[in-house]
Amino acid sequence: MELENPLTTFSTAVQFYDKVLSLHEDPATPVANPLLAFTLIKRLQSDWRNVVHSLEASENIRALKDGYEKVEQELPAFEDLEGAARALMRLQDVYMLNVKGLARGVFQRVTGSAVTDLYSPRRLFSLTADDCFQVGKVAYDMGDYYHAIPWLEEAVSLFRVSYGEWKTEDEASLEDALDHLAFACFQAGNVSCALSLSREFLLYSPENKRMVRNVLKYERLLAESPHQAVAETVIQRPNVPHLQTRDMYEGLCQTLGSQPIHYQIPSLYCSYETNSSPYLLLQPVRKEVIHLEPYVALYHDFVSDSEAQKIRELAEPWVSLVDILGSLCVLHKDELSSLLCFHSTLYLPVWLLNNLQLQRSVVASGEKQLQVDYRISKSAWLKDTIDPVLVTLDHRIAALTGLDVQPPHAEYLQVVNYGIGGHYEPHFDHATSPSSPLYRMKSGNRVATFMIYLSSVEAGGATAFIYANFSVPVVKNAALFWWNLHRSGEGDGDTLHAGCPVLVGDKWVANKWIHEYGQEFRRPCSSNPKD
Numbered sequence: 447m448e449l450e451n452p453l454t455t456f457s458t459a460v461q462f463y464d465k466v467l468s469l470h471e472d473p474a475t476p477v478a479n480p481l482l483a484f485t486l487i488k489r490l491q492s493d494w495r496n497v498v499h500s501l502e503a504s505e506n507i508r509a510l511k512d513g514y515e516k517v518e519q520e521l522p523a524f525e526d527l528e529g530a531a532r533a534l535m536r537l538q539d540v541y542m543l544n545v546k547g548l549a550r551g552v553f554q555r556v557t558g559s560a561v562t563d564l565y566s567p568r569r570l571f572s573l574t575a576d577d578c579f580q581v582g583k584v585a586y587d588m589g590d591y592y593h594a595i596p597w598l599e600e601a602v603s604l605f606r607v608s609y610g611e612w613k614t615e616d617e618a619s620l621e622d623a624l625d626h627l628a629f630a631c632f633q634a635g636n637v638s639c640a641l642s643l644s645r646e647f648l649l650y651s652p653e654n655k656r657m658v659r660n661v662l663k664y665e666r667l668l669a670e671s672p673h674q675a676v677a678e679t680v681i682q683r684p685n686v687p688h689l690q691t692r693d694m695y696e697g698l699c700q701t702l703g704s705q706p707i708h709y710q711i712p713s714l715y716c717s718y719e720t721n722s723s724p725y726l727l728l729q730p731v732r733k734e735v736i737h738l739e740p741y742v743a744l745y746h747d748f749v750s751d752s753e754a755q756k757i758r759e760l761a762e763p764w765v766s767l768v769d770i771l772g773s774l775c776v777l778h779k780d781e782l783s784s785l786l787c788f789h790s791t792l793y794l795p796v797w798l799l800n801n802l803q804l805q806r807s808v809v810a811s812g813e814k815q816l817q818v819d820y821r822i823s824k825s826a827w828l829k830d831t832i833d834p835v836l837v838t839l840d841h842r843i844a845a846l847t848g849l850d851v852q853p854p855h856a857e858y859l860q861v862v863n864y865g866i867g868g869h870y871e872p873h874f875d876h877a878t879s880p881s882s883p884l885y886r887m888k889s890g891n892r893v894a895t896f897m898i899y900l901s902s903v904e905a906g907g908a909t910a911f912i913y914a915n916f917s918v919p920v921v922k923n924a925a926l927f928w929w930n931l932h933r934s935g936e937g938d939g940d941t942l943h944a945g946c947p948v949l950v951g952d953k954w955v956a957n958k959w960i961h962e963y964g965q966e967f968r969r970p971c972s973s974n975p976k977d
């Protein structure tokens with residue numbers, strides 16, 4: 447039998463379930479009313495059995511499995527789950543978030559006794575014991591006990607509270623969490639913690655020989671050297687070798703975007719920019735000089751809401767995030783798929799990339815493009831001929847900067863989308879080596895960056911200038927401009943910058959990278975290395 451709509455098959459079972467629910471709305475009624483008391487007993491004695499053993503029940507199971515198998519290929523893979531877990535850990539690190547708070551659905555930074563709310567969600571969304579276990583397990587499997595321990599601790603305490611309330615969708619149990627946490631504690635050098643967790647494990651599974659052996663081993667270790675009772679060494683956060691500037695970067699992200707204020711520093715100013723261009727005389731752009739060396743300016747309301755939306759749409763022409771999630775949810779409106787659809791919002795990194803025209807970001811153009819972990823986002827390159835809005839945009843950029851932005855003097859517009867936890871670690875936009883693929887355009891290095899914020903974000907996602915020591919919050923529709931090169935053609939080392947992880951929201955930016963050639967008369971060179 448072909449079961450197109452799982453809902454049809456579920457309908458009688460659903461009716462029965464609804465009936466039961468409604469009968470239980472008032473818990474005292476069934477006992478008080480003899481008719482209801484009779485039907486309760488009948489229900490428990492025979493109705494449920496009939497439902498469970500009915501042909502319909504087997505058909506329901508088959509329909510559920512069929513429905514699941516149809517979408518299985520399109521569902522997130524394990525690497526997506528891993529990516530989402532690592533994104534949570536990144537947010538935890540960069541914003542110094544407290545895991546206990548995260549599990550309760552709040553975004554709090556706890557430093558000593560000070561608690562700061564970084565973001566207050568309108569509705570609290572808490573994690574289950576199994577959710578916390580899965581995050582901890584991802585870290586555990588990578589030997590990252592620094593992250594594994596707090597997540598597994600949270601899983602253990604949540605599983606303890608709900609012990610005995612097994613949920614079908616859960617993969618792990620209290621025993622699993624205790625087992626993993628005990629070993630992680632041992633790895634971190636805390637033998638007494640490992641011992642007490644292992645003993646607790648044995649209360650539930652006394653037959654487990656491996657755990658019995660572990661307990662004996664921990665007891666022996668403690669008897670031999672009692673000072674091993676507590677961790678001697680504070681476990682270090684795993685180091686990211688390519689990121690020596692990590693502390694500065696994270697410090698700037700934690701300020702959640704705190705750009706220098708012009709009235710505090712008189713050399714910075716705000717003005718209406720026309721750049722003597724007839725194009726801008728009619729509609730000057732509000733310019734805020736944010737920094738002088740390197741020169742960084744923010745142009746407010748550089749695009750309109752509709753232009754920003756249009757550009758985002760051009761980058762994902764055939765399907766949007768909402769469409770994918772929507773179609774999954776609409777296709778399978780049963781319990782299982784509503785869970786899937788709900789959770790899919792988290793699985794951003796790899797799964798969506800396969801479904802969207804946007805591609806996972808690579809660092810520079812070229813045939814062999816490597817996906818990299820230090821840039822977690824998706825991007826698309828938009829040629830001007832795709833839509834007139836891109837031509838208008840180019841004219842506006844040229845008028846404002848006075849630079850030639852026609853190819854090959856500038857690259858196509860690159861649209862970037864960062865999901866939750868998406869970020870771009872400290873980097874230069876310009877080439878720092880003569881073999882860089884950036885030179886393939888044969889128009890020199892990237893002299894300037896013009897970056898437009900196409901969305902707002904609810905928290906996080908600032909653009910941080912590491913050595914210059916400031917960060918710019920995401921200002922929707924504004925554009926950030928800076929010179930990457932000195933007038934001498936040398937790269938300006940002070941332009942090292944990063945896109946901070948997005949804490950809450952969906953960040954979109956568009957980059958127009960302008961090259962050296964074509965600008966000779968527009969930005970004359972100078973031999974002064976500071977210019």
Ligand SMILES: O=C(O)CCC(=O)C(=O)O
Nearest residue numbers: 870908909944945955957
């Ligand atoms: O997203 C940001 O704030 C910075 C992006 C960036 O630096 C880049 O795409 O090169």
Ligand SMILES: [Fe+2]
Nearest residue numbers: 873874875943
């Ligand atoms: Fe950049």
